[in-house]
Amino acid sequence: MVEQKGIIGIVGGMGPSAGIDLSSKIISQTVAGSDQKHLPQLLFSFPSSISDRTRFILGQETVNPALAIARVLQKLEMCGATVAGMACNSAHAPVIFNEVVRQIENHNLTIRLLHMIKEVGLFIRDRYPHVKSVGVLGTTGTFVSGLYEQLEEFGLDVRNVSEREQASLHSSIYSQTYGIKSFPDNIPARAIDLLCDACRSLKEKGADLLVFGCTEFPLAYRQPMFEGIPVIDSNMVLARALIREVAPDKLRPWK
Amino acid sequence: MVEQKGIIGIVGGMGPSAGIDLSSKIISQTVAGSDQKHLPQLLFSFPSSISDRTRFILGQETVNPALAIARVLQKLEMCGATVAGMACNSAHAPVIFNEVVRQIENHNLTIRLLHMIKEVGLFIRDRYPHVKSVGVLGTTGTFVSGLYEQLEEFGLDVRNVSEREQASLHSSIYSQTYGIKSFPDNIPARAIDLLCDACRSLKEKGADLLVFGCTEFPLAYRQPMFEGIPVIDSNMVLARALIREVAPDKLRPWK
Structure with a gap:
């Protein structure tokens, strides 16, 4: 079996349980005969730093959560993550996601951010x-x-x-x-x-x-x-997409 | 309510589900009225890098998993973690834990590692x-x-x-x-x-x-x-101990 290429990064904390859910679905959707065969992943959860996505979308909050999300992506990349997912549906609203992409470009990050x-x-x-x-x-x-x-x-x-x-x-x-x-x-x-x-x-x-x-x-x-x-x-679909990016041959067949 | 001091780090990947379990118990044992009130945590899971703990204890594996564990602790500290726990019982056998402590000292890490x-x-x-x-x-x-x-x-x-x-x-x-x-x-x-x-x-x-x-x-x-x-x-006891270290006033009362 071909070994994985790269490390999965998860932007968690939006809310914290959603990050854990994504991490756990990466495990359940991976075919691995032993603990050691599972994929490397990093879960960063800084709940208090990331402003509420829904409140920002509704105009009740002025700080775009994209700024804090980009800082997490920067740290993930620093620790070796090559591909990342955000465990939060609302963070994929164009007003947030597009700003994250802009920040990634501004900071010359090479991490690939998937779009749930x-x-x-x-x-x-x-x-x-x-x-x-x-x-x-x-x-x-x-x-x-x-x-x-x-x-x-x-x-x-x-x-x-x-x-x-x-x-x-x-x-x-x-x-x-x-x-x-x-x-x-x-x-x-x-x-x-x-x-x-x-x-x-x-x-x-x-x-x-x-x-x-x-x-x-x-x-x-x-x-x-x-x-x-x-x-x-x-979140299950995102988990599978993250596995596909680093180790497609370890992706559990879809029933 | 006093805010937390520090960031929780989890050495995961031993096996991967145990790290997620610890992370999720930190959330369930925290009193938080909203997503934003939950504690910051970092979960690092590098399953293939950490040799099997049981096999090392039984003498069937020569590489002490402590070395890889210490490298994870180093990365956790680099990302801001101030206290850490290992989501694995066997990693607390003296032959492994004492070597981790030695590595922490050799690398002048300041992260506090709890003992499950x-x-x-x-x-x-x-x-x-x-x-x-x-x-x-x-x-x-x-x-x-x-x-x-x-x-x-x-x-x-x-x-x-x-x-x-x-x-x-x-x-x-x-x-x-x-x-x-x-x-x-x-x-x-x-x-x-x-x-x-x-x-x-x-x-x-x-x-x-x-x-x-x-x-x-x-x-x-x-x-x-x-x-x-x-x-x-x-793992539940370790989760509570990690919360106690960074935000004791957020620890859920024990039933």
Whole structure:
């Protein structure tokens, strides 16, 4: 088996659990017969340094999180990382991602930064070529920023829930009384119900594939299908893309 | 609330999942009202560079993994880490740990490296002052190295399973057909049964507390008690000790 070329870097801390989730999916998607055969990775998590992505997208925060993200990429490169991923959907809104790319160029970094949403597009085109309409589930930040409209470049038609449904879906993540972020180890039934309501609504709107565009949802719904249509987890797709970049022959076959 | 002082570094890759487990326990043991309030941490995982700890302890491998571990600590310090933990029980065998300490001194590193087993001793003395006998469950490497005999410094009497039982317990981790490492997402009943058999045997030998001295076991048995006696997870104790070092006021109260 060919050894890997390069080291995977993860920009974590957005939130901290999403970085760990990405790191752990890199392991679960790698074919390795022993501990030693797993891929080298660096996970940098500086939660307090990176301003809130959603608040920046919504104009409630003036500092672009891209600046702190670029500093993390610089440190990752210094430690040998050759390719990197950001474990955060919202950080891929053009207003943030494009600024990160500008910073990478300004600092002459050579690290390759993957784009989670574009990787989702490539993945769907590759694995589910017959899919036309994609239903996207995410935070209100993801919804408002039109982040996943970038999938249209891949010939995909993007469906969202209504504004009222979006408010409920957002609460399934952030509610202090029943949200996934507050109870990650024992997710309240109400959060799961709200997530399933949104999945059902997107299916009724014609989606023939669902994208979980928020790292909390896979904690609440672990099945690969929802009422007959596939469910794709954006962090899982990014994990696979990072493996592909350093050791394609170690990528676990997709079921 | 006082902000944290310093950055947590994790020497991961031994195996890779243990590093992620430690990182994730740092998050679950931290009191933080938002993503931004979580503690900064760096997880460095270079699985192929660090020789197998058990094989070195058993004399089947000549290169001391301490050398590669020290290089990781050097990189962690370069990136700002002020305190570090190794997510691997076996790396705390004196033959490895003492060499790591020597390397830290030789390289004039200032990073503080915690000692997982000593932290377990402190934790038991602090939280379970009436405990006298501790039953330890681990790999055969842990068993042969007498790693947990270091708990005797804390006035604790250490109980192990018999050699025959140890072989079964080891297989519950490493077996290719039913071991936890091969099926982390859907652990076979046989692995769970073997682990519970070992717990029961230690209880019968007079243990009034059990230590899971291997990061795989908590995946197979998630309860805080086993038939009326407490179960302590060494990675969880290390996570709490790392938080204590940088932000003691953010440490989640112990139930």
